[in-house]
Amino acid sequence: MENQRPIEKELVLIGGGHSHAIALRNFAMNPLPGVRITLISEQSNTPYSGMLPGHVAGHYTYEECHIDLRRLATAAQAQLYVDRAIGLDLDRNQVNCAGHPPVRFDILSIDIGSTPELPDVPGILDYSVPVKPWRFFLHQWQQVIDRVSQHPNQPISIGVVGGGAGGVELVLTIQHQLQQILQAAGQPLANLTMHLFHRGARVMTGHNARIRNRFQQILIQQGIHLHLKKTVLQVQKGKVFCESGFQVECDTIFWVTRASAPIWPQQSGIATDERGFIQVQPTLQSVSHPHIFAAGDIAAMVASPRPKAGVFAVRQGKPLAENLRRLLQGNKLQIYKPQSKFLSLISTGDRKAIMSWGALPLGNESAWLWRWKDAIDRKFMDQFREFLEMGPDVELPAENSIPMQCTGCGSKVGSPILEKTLSRLHQDYPPLRQDILVGLGGADDAAVVEVPPGQVMVHTLDYFRSLINDPFIFGQIAAHHSLSDLFAMGAEPQSALAMATLPYGSDQSLQETLYHLLAGATKVLQQAGAELVGGHTTEGAELAFGLACxxxxxxxGILSKHGIQPEQVLILTKPLGTGLIFAAAMRQQTRNLWIDSALQSMLQSNQAATQCFLEYQATACTDITGFGLIGHLSEMLRSSPIHVQLNLNSIPAMPGVAEIISQNIHSSLYPQNLKAGHWVANQDQFQTHPLWPLLFDPQTSGGLLATVPMEHASECLEDLEKVGYRQSSIIGKTVPMQPQTSSSRQQPIIIH
Known part of the structure; x- marks a missing residue:
């Protein structure tokens, strides 16, 4: 706490482009005291454009050409919101997002890149794939790879629209990768047909004549069908229609035309050029709003216009970080002067490249140029990889420390902050239930709820530290986790009280954090039919949250965990592994794909699973949370004369779990949970099994475990999958306990 400083200003970065990645690294190495950084990015990994053609060609893995934004944000002590910005409210200084509440900022920076300019062509959105955003393109590209790999004997035709450098490089790298697959399968290369459509007379617009001529020769030599002076007028499934009635059959069509800007910056009122790119001064500040910056493709440098190229986004990263820091600290900003010419090393797909440098008459491809390009690209990526592996070694000076904070009730968040937050929450999430007699709408000391005749009230409480630096998502996870206890007993949620510990900060920062936290929880509560009726807040060193539901x-109709009976199956609705994944994340030994998968599971409600279990006459149910599968299963068996035969291979696991276990990484609660292993009769046989630790892994917002009569098992599992529990699984069955000694009664679980 001595080395912390309360949050005073909000710096928001929209987009995880090259400039912002470099800026985050800069902030991680030299933190901004009193500034909270929030990165809003549509994905948790950001691609490096210089290596993507090589990735398409098969020269680089996904990890080699992507920057881990989640780890980078963590190193910079920044919040990461995996979401899409859709607009700006410049009167309130807020970013409007597709899936989050508005995000307030004092200083804003935008680095969202560009997308191909798509003409008003019928069928273009339905039957073609823009090359950007990259994640959508890579998803479609993987489907093409899978198709050719699985059916190499079937002919396939690929079309690329756009004959600029990006389109030419893409068509050559696509051809190289697919030809490699065909050769490995012993199939003729003639099974692949490549088409390049370009409305100009020559490819590689913007490069000198020798470069254009050489690439055109390469395309022809490679057997790529080059359709020049052909403007695409319509796209149908499997077919491209050009002017003059020219038609070409293509199974997949990729669109790589000139860059365009999303429409929301222009609609927000910030100054843009005629094409919608944000106009910036030499300081990279908006010409109309000096507290807003822009970099990369989305920026249009008014004083020194430059083409849309990744080299400028890379070069802008350092001056952008410096000017953001200077503006936040009240210092004079620096001028960024982009170079007038830039070097291009353009891949020909086959580990060769051609160099383009202004008007110089270069134009021959060579392997050493590709190796040079490879070295440059790997050096760029190494600055993030090596930095994240070592971890930033920073410490804030003592003069930035938080002043002494009171304890007891003096540590509560102030009344004005609560009033403003709850007023906003009440407006955005109006009450739904009639049986809440006194709730957030009044200023009474306690909430009052009505219990209908013939019903009883079920209580539960959960509270824990944040496992993700996004309070809106954390609020949702905490609400799902807390409500699961009610669902496990078959109860209908009615009300909840919130408990929140907020990081020290200014009134505005506290209000922003609290609103996002409560908005996430309220969203989940209302989806479940419940209301937030009150709570308690305090300030502390880190974010923590919980709910009493x-x-x-x-x-x-109470569904108890002790109603287990013989001749039943055990059904688990969600995969296991959240404890392992976030334990690995704390050690920087995980992948974003694993975290994203875990978050997706934790954000799934157990409510529909409860209804399904009740429909198929489940007699016992519990939710799998902190004590792990064996711990919670043992609770079900404590007073039941039942044996459970558990099929270890049927237990669903989250992606990455096996690899994490192999590195001997476990949750801090794992050693305590492991003591429940004495409930397993044949634990000696399975203690060396690779997935043995998974049985004791603590889960956050885990699935339900229920016992269902065997005659209903298949139908129940089928319906669970229909309502979204796609990894639900029958993991075992119950059998009557045979007469045994009292000592063996303590080992009712048998693993197969």
Whole structure:
């Protein structure tokens, strides 16, 4: 706490482009005291454009050409919101997002790149794939690879629209990768047909004549069908229609035309050029709003216009970080002067490249040029990889420390902050239930709820530190986790009280954090039919949150965990592994794909699973949370004369779990949970099994475990999958306990 400083200003970065990645690294190495950084990015990995053609050609793996934004944000002590910005409210200084509440900023920077300019062509959005955003293109590209790999004997035709440098490089790298697959399968290269459509008379617009001529020769030599002076007028499934009635059959069509800007910056009122790119001064500030910066393709440098090229985004990263820092600290900004010419090393797909440098008459491809390009690109990526592996070694000076904070009730968040936050929450999430007699709408000391005749109230409480630096998502996860106890008992959620610890900060920062946190929880509560009726807040060193949830249930309809019976199956609705994945994340030994998968699971409600289990006459149910599968299963068996035969291979696991276990990484609660292993009769046989630790892994917002009569098992599992629990699985069955000694009674679980 001595080395912390309360949050005073909000710096928001929209987009995870090259400039912002470099800026985040800069902030991680030299933190901004009193500034909270929030990165809003549509994905948790950002691609490096210089290596993507090589990735398409098969020369680089996905990890080699992507920057891990989640780890980079963590190193910079920044929040990461995986979301899409859709607009700006410049009167309130807020970013409007597709899936989050508005995000307030004092200083804003935009680095969202560009997308191919798509003409008003019928069928273009339905039957073609723009090369940007890259994640959508790479998803479609992987489908093409899978098709050719699985059916190499079937002919396939690929079309690329756009004969600039990007289109030419893409068509050559696509051809190289697919030909490699065909050769490995012993199939003729003639099974692949490549088409390049370009409305100009020569390819490689913007480069000198020798470069254009050489690439055109290469395309022809490679057997690529080059359609020049052909403007695409319509796209149908499997077919491209050009002017003059020219038609070409293509199974997949990729669109790589000149760069265009998304429409929302222009609609927000910030100054843009005629094509919608944000106009910036030499300081990279907006010409109309000096507290807003832009870099990369989305920026249009008014004083020194430059083409849309990744080299400028890379070069702008350092001056952008410096000017953001200077503006936040009240210092004079620096002028950024882009170079007038830039070097291009353009891949020909086959580990060769051609160099383009202004008007110089270069034009021969060579392997050494590709190796040079490879070295440059790897050096760029190494600055992030090596930095993240070592971790930033920073410490804030003592003069930035937080002043002494009171304890007891003096540590509460102030009344004005609560009033403003709850007023906004009440406006955005109006009450739904009629049985909340006193809730957030009043200033009473406690909430009052009504319990209908014949029903009883079910109570549960959960509270824990944040496992992700996004309070809106964390609020949702915490609400799902807390409500699961009610769902496990078959109860209908009614109300909830919130408990929040907020990081020290200014009134505005506290209000922003609290609103996002409560908005996430309220969203989940109302989806479940419940209301947030009050709570308690305090300030502390780190974000923590929890809910005390109440539910209603018929006195005779309580679904207990002790109702387990013989001749039943055990069904688990979600995969296991959240404890392992976030333990690995703390050690920087995980992948964003694994974290994203875990978050997706934690954000899934267990409510629909409860209804499904009740429909198929489940007799016992519990949710798998902190004590792990064996711990919670043992609770079900404590007072039941039942044996459970558990099929270890049927237990669903999250992506990455096996690799994490192999590195001997476990949650801090794992050693305590492991003590429940004495419930397993044949634990000696399975203690060396690769997935043995998974049985004791603590889960956050885990799935439900229920026992269902065997005659209903298949139908129940089928319906669970229909309502979204696609990894639900029958993991075992119950059998009557045979007469045994009292000592063996303590080992009712048998693993197969």
């Amino acid at each position: 109440n539910g209603l249930i018929d006195r005779k």
